[in-house]
Amino acid sequence: MGQPIESACRPESACAEPVDVAIIGAGFAGLTAARALVSAGLRVTVLEARDRVGGRIHTRHAQDGTPIDVGGQWVGPGQDKVLALAEELGVETFPSFEEGENLCLHNGRLMRFTGLLPPHEPAALAEVEATFQALDALAQTVDAETPWTSPNAAALDSESFDAWIIRTATSDEARFWMRFLARSVLASEARELSLLHVLFYIKAAGGLAALISMGGGAQERRFSLGAQHLAERLADTVRPHLRLDTPVAALAQDGDGVTITTATGDTVRARHAIVTLPPALAARLRYSPPLPGTRDHLAQRMPMGACIKVQCLYPTPFWREEGLSGMAISEDGPVSLIYDNSPAAGTPGILVAFIEGDEAKEWTARTPAERQSAITQSLVRLFGPRAADMREYIELSWLEEEYARGGYAGVMVPGAWTSLGATLRQPTGRIHWAGTETASRWLGYMDGAIRSGERAAAEILAAR
Amino acid sequence: MGQPIESACRPESACAEPVDVAIIGAGFAGLTAARALVSAGLRVTVLEARDRVGGRIHTRHAQDGTPIDVGGQWVGPGQDKVLALAEELGVETFPSFEEGENLCLHNGRLMRFTGLLPPHEPAALAEVEATFQALDALAQTVDAETPWTSPNAAALDSESFDAWIIRTATSDEARFWMRFLARSVLASEARELSLLHVLFYIKAAGGLAALISMGGGAQERRFSLGAQHLAERLADTVRPHLRLDTPVAALAQDGDGVTITTATGDTVRARHAIVTLPPALAARLRYSPPLPGTRDHLAQRMPMGACIKVQCLYPTPFWREEGLSGMAISEDGPVSLIYDNSPAAGTPGILVAFIEGDEAKEWTARTPAERQSAITQSLVRLFGPRAADMREYIELSWLEEEYARGGYAGVMVPGAWTSLGATLRQPTGRIHWAGTETASRWLGYMDGAIRSGERAAAEILAAR
Incomplete structure (x- = not known):
C-alpha cells in the first residue's frame, strides 16, 4: 500500500526526491490514476492548478449551505465505474426530480408536455x-x-x-x-x-x-452533497500525494524520466507522467522535446464545447405546485434547457439553466447582471411571474474558467479523428494521456474520466 | 528616432527598466511594429523565442552556400507592403522560373501541359x-x-x-x-x-x-538571398531592441501596463504588449487575468495548416534541358505540388516539393529517410531517373516546428468567423494582436504580416 512518501516529498514545497509518477490534474482521471498507482506501491505526486480537486466537477454552496454543482452533476445507469466508486466510498446519490409536465417555449408559444419531446x-x-x-x-x-x-x-x-x-x-x-x-x-x-x-x-x-434520458439515462441521479464530494472522498485516498495551487508550466523528458516545472519554477522529477488535461489545454504546456506534430495538430482540432451553467434559487420549487417538473426547453434563447435542480429535501427550489454553443459564446462576453436579467426573463416566460422572485443566482461560464476553457468536453472537428485520432491515447515517450476525452466509454462524463485514469495507470504498471 | 534604449535595457539580460511596448515575436509583424514604434520615439523590446528573426520565414543554406527558403518565399503583385519594404531596404528579388511545360501525374499517367491546369x-x-x-x-x-x-x-x-x-x-x-x-x-x-x-x-x-498564379500572382518573385534576408535587413533597423532566444511564458496586465515573464523567469515591464503569434499559439501563453473566453475559444477554432516543405538539390536544373518548367502536380501523393526553386543563376538545380494537409499529418510522423525515399520516387515518376541523383535533401515539417506548429497560417473552422471573429483583432486591454492571421489583406503572407504590424503599432500610438 505505497511507500512512506510523506517523508520524502512534502506537499507544500518543491519535491526534491524523485517520484515514480507525476500526475497533472486532480480531476477524476488524475485521482483515479493516483489511487491505482499508490495502491500498487508507487510513489506518486498529483499536481493540481486549482485550489480544489474535481476538475470540471465543482460544487459551490448557496448562502444557506445548499450544495450547488456548477460543473458536472449527473450519473446514470451504465456508468458503472462512477456508480461503483460512489458505493465503495459511501457517497450518497438521489434520483433527479421528474414528476409532472415539462414545458416548451417555441416562437413565444408555451406548451406543456410529457416525455422527451413536446407536441408536434x-x-x-x-x-x-x-x-x-x-x-x-x-x-x-x-x-x-x-x-x-x-x-x-x-x-x-x-x-x-x-x-x-x-x-x-x-x-x-x-x-x-x-x-x-x-x-x-x-x-x-x-x-x-x-x-x-x-x-x-x-x-x-x-x-x-x-x-x-433522465430516468434510465445519464441524468438519472445526483449526489446528495454535490458531485465534488465524490472527488473529495476519492482525493482522501491519496491526500498526502496531492499538491493543490500548483499549475504546471513545462514537462521535459529524457531517457530516465520527466522533469515537471510548475508555473512558479518548482520542479518535480518522475519516471513517468500522466497528463489529464483536455487535449486543447494539454498542448499549452511546454514540452521538451516538443510534442510530435501529430499530437499537437490533434490538440489544435479538438476545441472545447461552450457552456454557461446557471442556477436560480427560490424559497420553494413553486413549479411543482402547478404540476410542472421544472424541465423546460426554450427555443427562444439564450437558455436552451432547464431542469429542477432542487436538493433531495425539496427546498430551496432550484432551477438549473444551460446556455450552450453559440449562445454561450455570445453571452460569456456580457456582464453577470445582463445574463441574470435575460435568464430571469426566460424563466418568467416559462414559469410565470414567481420565477422573478429569485433569492440567489449562481453561475459559471466555463469559457472563462482558466483551467478548463469550456465544457463539457473537447470535441473533434471534421477530419480530426481519421487523420490524427490514433495519437489521442498513444503515450508520448514517458508521458501518458488521460482525461475524459480519451475514454472509449462515456467520454465527456465522470465515468469516462475514471476509466481513462485506470487505463493510464495500467499503461504505466505494464511499462515497468 | 527613438530614445537611447540600449543603456536602459541590455538585450542579453533581464530588462529592469520599463519600456513602452513589448512585442512578442520577431517575424515581419513584430519587426514592422517595432520599427514604427521606435520611429515614433517609443522604447520597445522585441522578445523572440527562436535564435533568429523571420518567424515562418526562414532561410537555411545548402552545403555550397545556396540560400534555401524552408519557409515562405514568394512575393507578387498587389503585395505592396512587402515589395515596398524590399525596395526601401535594397533587398533584391528575381522572377520565379516558369519557362517550359508543366507536368501532371494522374493515376500513374504522366502529362505535359502549359497554363494552370493539365489537359481535361x-x-x-x-x-x-x-x-x-x-x-x-x-x-x-x-x-x-x-x-x-x-x-x-x-x-x-x-x-x-x-x-x-x-x-x-x-x-x-x-x-x-x-x-x-x-x-x-x-x-x-x-x-x-x-x-x-x-x-x-x-x-x-x-x-x-x-x-x-506564378507570373502575375503571389508566386511571381523570390528573394535573391532568401526571404529571411529581408527580415534581417528589417531587423537591422531595430537591432538594439531585439532579444533572441527568449521564449515568453506569461503576460500579466494591470491598470498601468503588462509584465511579461520569459520561460527562464526574466521579466519585462511595458505599458503595452503586441502578441504576433498565430492565435492557436498565442493562447498557449499564460495570461493574468485570463484571456476573455471569446478570444480563447476563437484560438481553439483556428488550427494551423499542415505542410512539409522539401527541397531537392541537383548539380543542374536538368528538367529545363527537356523543356520542362519544373512545375509539377502529383495526384498520387505524398507530394502535391513541385516547383523549380533554383537560384537566379540557374545552378544548383533545385526542386521544391510540398506535402500538405492530411498527407503532411501522415508523413510528419515518418523518418526523414522515409520521406526522402518517397519523395525521390515521386520525382523520378515525374522527371525521370535523373531525379534520383539528388546531391542534397533539405526539409522542414512545420508541424514539428515548436514556435509555429504548422503553416502557412491558422485557418478558421466552420462557425468560428461568425461567432467569434470580432475578437481576432480586438485588443485585450493593453495587449494588442498582430500576425498575418489578423490581416485583412494578404493574410497568410509576409505582406499581411507587415500590414498587421503597422495596424497594431497605430493602435498603440492612437491609445497614448
Missing part, C-alpha cells in the same frame, strides 16, 4: 423520431475503441453533423431537434462537429436514449 | 473552370475587413469548403481541383475549412488568380 404534428413527429433512430443506428456502426477504423470512417468524418442533418432531415422540426441535441449534449453547434465524433459519443454512452 | 476532356474542363469562377465570384461578396458582416455570412460560415464543393461541382475533376486548391493554398483539407474562411482568404488576396 404527426408527420413532423414521425420525421423527428425517424431522424433520431437513423442517428442512433448509424452510431451503432462506430467502433468506440478506435473510431477511425469504423466502417466508412473517412466519409463519416468528412462532413459535419450539420451537413448530415441537412441531408437526412427535411423538416424544420427534425433539424431543430438534431441541432438542439448537439447543443445540449456536446455544448457545440452541429456545424462545428465531425459527424463521426457525434456518432462515437453516442456509441460510447451505449446509445442515444442513454445519453438524453 | 472539354466538358470536364468547362466544369472545372466554372467552379473556379463560381468560387471567385462568391469571394467577391465577402467583406475582407469584417468577414462576419458579409451578406449571407452565417450561411457561408455554416458549411465546410468541402460541402460547398460537393454541392457545386459534380465531376471528380472539378472536386479534385477544388480540394487541391485547399491543400496548396491553405495547407488544409477542404473538409476542415469554413467556406467563409476560404472566400475571405481569396478576397484578401484580390481574387483567385492572384492567389494561385
